[in-house]
Amino acid sequence: MTDLQTPADVRTLVSAFYDGIEAHPLLGPYFADVDGAAHRERMVGFWCSVVFQSGEYRGRPFAPHARLAGLTREHFARWAARFRATVRARFEGPRADLAVARAEQIAGVFQVKLGLWAVEN
16 A cells, blocks of 8 residues: 555545445435535545645635534544545555544544534643
């Protein structure tokens, strides 16, 4: 296995992550009304920005999630586990590790912002 090396690798990762997500019992309903192709392209830009520091993504990733009703800590745990498994099945190395770490960090920050997980002092 190789590390994430190119935007094509990120596209492979994003495609693998979202393939069949509509059928996931917990996460699927949140993707029922999403334009899958547009969302995947946005996520390729986002993860290229994370992994390669490309600056390609120019959005605010929290805002769309803040509008989703009914999110729980379990949603974020399942999302992070799916992302981690998708990366680990295809890539290994520093950039793959970075993608997993950032995904887990993002899940944690979103949970705090949504009031699902209190920050411990």
